[in-house]
Amino acid sequence: MSFLDEVKFNDQGLVPAIIQDATNGQVLMLGYMNRETLEETVTGDHPVFWSRSRQQRWVKGETSGNTQRTVEVRYDCDVDTLLIAVEQRGAACHENYRSCFYRRINRDGTTETVEKRLGNSPTR
């Protein structure tokens, strides 16, 4: 796929992918993809990520059931960031929040949780 030759992967061979809720525009998470998982993402029906900490391929919801279905894949002017609209089942965050961005930092440096957990216990 010639598109993959245009993508500017970083020093680790990765590109960040912003995952957005297709239904309401909420930003759910940021993941990373290498060339192989990006190709899988573009040609498949759900995003496939590369875990920097575990150095392995992963798919959201494989163990938790909180799966994602790809609606649209976009890329930016510099071809170094992806934006993927998905249908998200349940929580995108392993802490069981709908979005990983559940905390706010205020101007004075204080932080606070501004979203509600979907359930009691964290999930994978």
Added chain:
Amino acid sequence: MSFLDEVKFNDQGLVPAIIQDATNGQVLMLGYMNRETLEETVTGDHPVFWSRSRQQRWVKGETSGNTQRTVEVRYDCDVDTLLIAVEQRGAACHENYRSCFYRRINRDGTTETVEKRLGNSPTR
């Protein structure tokens, strides 16, 4: 600010910041911040970025007038990504699109522009 000690900057000392339109949820761009520009961002009234290519501090709209005003700063579960809601004036993209994510990649590898330019010429 103790929050800054929690942030996991990458090997280059940077953290990605997703910039989102506060009015409609559109994802506008992804920028990077180092510790200094992140502190400026949190305590100030607009995002401040670090340019990886030019290795210097930059503020959107300094030359184009397409400025951003910070509405809310959030951070993710792993404390390695920021999500910043802004009021965006004009185009966020230097190619003069409202959002940098103006192109789509289809499953068959073809790409297409799916947004309209705000004006004729690219801006900085």
